[in-house]
Structures are given as C-alpha cells and as structure tokens.
Amino acid sequence: MRFGMLAAALMAAISAPAFAGDSPQQEKSMAKDPKIAVVERQIEAWNTRDWAGAGAMFADDAVLHSMMIEPINGQKAIAERIAQLGDGTESIKLDVRNIGRVGDVVFIERVDRFVYKGHAGAVPVVGVLEVEGDKIKAWREYYDRAMLVREMGLSEDFHKAEGE
Structure with a gap:
C-alpha cells in the first residue's frame, strides 16, 4: 500500500512541470505583468x-x-x-x-x-x-x-x- 502511494506521488511529480514558469502561457503572462x-x-x-x-x-x-x-x-x-x-x-x-x-x-x-x-x-x-x-x-x-x-x-x- 505504501509503495503504491509513493509510486503515485512520484508519477505525479514527474508528469507535472518542474516550475510554474515552465509553461509558455506562464512566460507570456510574466511578460505582460x-x-x-x-x-x-x-x-x-x-x-x-x-x-x-x-x-x-x-x-x-x-x-x-x-x-x-x-x-x-x-x-x-x-x-x-x-x-x-x-x-x-x-x-x-x-x-x-x-x-x-x-x-x-x-x-x-x-x-x-x-x-x-x-x-x-x-x-x-x-x-x-x-x-x-x-x-x-x-x-x-x-x-x-x-x-x-x-x-x-x-x-x-x-x-x-x-x-x-
């Protein structure tokens, strides 16, 4: 059970952007700030x-x-x-x-x-x-x-x- 939760958390972390500014949309909004x-x-x-x-x-x-x-x-x-x-x-x-x-x-x-x-x-x-x-x-x-x-x-x- 613990392994399953750990694996799910790891998969979520890998699939999510490492930084909010990684997305092109975020970069565009920063440029217009x-x-x-x-x-x-x-x-x-x-x-x-x-x-x-x-x-x-x-x-x-x-x-x-x-x-x-x-x-x-x-x-x-x-x-x-x-x-x-x-x-x-x-x-x-x-x-x-x-x-x-x-x-x-x-x-x-x-x-x-x-x-x-x-x-x-x-x-x-x-x-x-x-x-x-x-x-x-x-x-x-x-x-x-x-x-x-x-x-x-x-x-x-x-x-x-x-x-x-």
Whole structure:
C-alpha cells in the first residue's frame, strides 16, 4: 500500500512541470505583468543612459538603498544621484539573468557591465524593487561594494569621497 502511494506521488511529480514558469502561457503572462514592465522600463532607461527618465520613474517619497551605505530618500535626491553616476558612465548594460515578482515586489538578478571614466567593469547585483502603479517606491540593491569601487577604477568609495 505504501509503495503504491509513493509510486503515485512520484508519477505525479514527474508528469507535472518542474516550475510554474515552465509553461509558455506562464512566460507570456510574466511578460505582460505591469510591475515587471515598470522595472523593465527602468532597466531600459539605464541601458540607454536616459538618466532623467530613470530618475523620473521614482515615487516622490521613494527610497533607493544600496545596502552597504545610507539610503537616498525622495525622488529628487535619487534623480540627482543617478545623474551624478551617469556623468562618468560611458556605457552601461544591465544584463538581466532572472526577473520575477512576489506581490508588489520585483526581484531582479543581473550583471551590471559598464565603462566608467575609461574603466570597464562588471558587478553581479540583486535588486529588490517595490512598485506602486507606474512608479518605483523602493529599490534595494545587494552587491559587493568593494568590487564595484574597484571595477569603476576608483581608489576610494565615491560615497565616502562625497562626504555622505
């Protein structure tokens, strides 16, 4: 009897998709997800170096938080920070590996590839974005800060150099 139940459970597991995203229908619905679409527009703004557009996609009371430093609060301050980083960025590609959504939160695994003031670099990143309507309410970034600074060709963290 136990063997029969075990065999039935095993057969059900083998015949079921291993992951909900395995079906073409699931992939189509993810592509049309409005919260993921907001994040994809943000990625496109970075990839095209549309710094004003990237900054404008944040809510007035948004928070941008690279987890190793203090958060940046408010759309205006976030837009200013993005513009500052953009000044030295000759090229950038946010190379998305995985993107998905749980509730209002979009998770994105990526490798940021860039040329910053003549220095080519690449840094693996995980971003966690809270999206409300067509705006980003919160963006938390997880990456190796020392690696970013090194890949940018800087001798010290630009955060410290700015006295923040």
